[in-house]
Amino acid sequence: MNDGTSGKRSAIKRLLVPLLILAFSAVIFVVLVNNQPTLKTTVKEPVPVAVRALDINLAPMQLSVSSEGNVQPSVETKLVAQVAGEVIEISSSLVAGGDFSKGDVLLKLDPRDYEIALARSQAALSRAQAEQRYAAEETGRIKSLYGEELASIAQLQSAERLLAIANAALDDASAAVKRATVDLERTFFTAPFNGRVRAENVDIGQFLSQGAMIATLYDTDRLQVRLPLADAQLAYLDPSYAQTGLAGEEPADVVLTADYAGDTQSWSAKLLRTEGDISTKSRFLHVIVEVTETLNSNGVQLPVGLFVDAVITGRTVDNLVSVPRTALRPDNSVMVIDDSNQLHFREVTVFKLSDSDALISEGLASGERISISPLQFVVEGMPVTVID
Secondary structure: OHHHHHHHHHHHHHHHHHHHHHHHHHHHHHHHHHOOOOOOOOOOOOOOEEEEEEEOOOEEEEEEEEEEEEEEEOOEEEEEOOOOEEEEEEOOOOOOOOEEOOOOEEEEEOOHHHHHHHHHHHHHHHHHHHHHHHHHHHHHHHHHHHHOOOOOHHHHHHHHHHHHHHHHHHHHHHHHHHHHHHHHHOOEEEOOOOEEEEEEOOOOOOEEOOOOEEEEEEEOOOEEEEEEEOHHHHHHOOHHHHHOOEOOOOOEEEEEEEEEOOEEEEEEEEEEEEEEEEOOOOOOEEEEEEEOOOEOOOOOEOOOOOEEEEEEEEEEEEEEEEEEHHHOOOOOEEEEEOOOOEEEEEEOEEEEEOOOEEEEEEOOOOOOEEEOOOOOOOOOOOEEEEEO
16 A cells, blocks of 8 residues: 555656746746847948049030041052153163152153154155145136136136145144154153152163053152941031032041151041942941141151051031940940939930940930949949049
8 A cells, every 4th residue: 555655656756847847947938038138220321332423514526537548549650651662761760669750751762763753744744835835826826817717617626626635735744743743752751740659660771662561650749548437437427428428618637647667657638538339348438538748747758558547527516425435334324423422324325436435415414423433233322422
């Protein structure tokens, strides 16, 4: 009996101990929950990003178009023998690269055959003149006799026929003298312009047949540059170039620059015309720039074949503003800075785009500010600090 009672007590103790532990733990949990610290949350103010700003000022702007090309002669000709003969004299300028002035004698042929031909033609002219004078006097005499009925109509017609033949012979003799004179003059080859020899193919003592090529010459007072332009670039020039292919009242100014003789040189030129056709291969339109002042302010002659950069003065367009290329985002928008120094996206119209700048024609107003700093991550309304 006692053993049974003690077993029950032991079982009760084993049951009460876990329950007491659970109850104590529950009390501690309730106490901790009711006395937990209160967390205070604060909103951190965003840190403004430092940017550089550009004040917008819409104004008329002079446009320009850039291109590049090689200098070429405007006038290039082949010197050809118009008469045959032996070369008896060659100018020292008649060598590849040689300079000459207009009117210089470049080459002489033996003139003796042509001098003889001229003398014979002049003698024939004198004979024809005498025959013509005699025929004219004879015709006048026959006419007088015919008027007095002392000569027949047949005699008068014969006299008039002989006069007509004499007049024709005189004209033929005069033409022969002119031809002989021209042939003699052609034994002297004079320069048709101020220029330079590109190539020559003649030696002293050489016999030249008629039509033989002597040299290739080009004019150094008038050079040209053939420049490629995209058809869209014509919109930046005077409208006459797109409408007619020719300059308007005044050809556009062009500045040519190149590194030459160890220094940067420049020459002034004029845009004369377009070639009209768009290349099917490159899709470019070529324009012709002429240089008439081939000697620049430094005394440097513009050489043929030089590769030059060209800047063409275009038309003036109102209400444009130039902004750095970095200010323009890929979607053709800019970041406008309001009075509270917050950024706002603004879509704009790009009139012209270059490597470093963009001309904006619509979307901005004078007095506004835009960010020109290249920002990677931007959100609408983001605060900024404008720096100088």
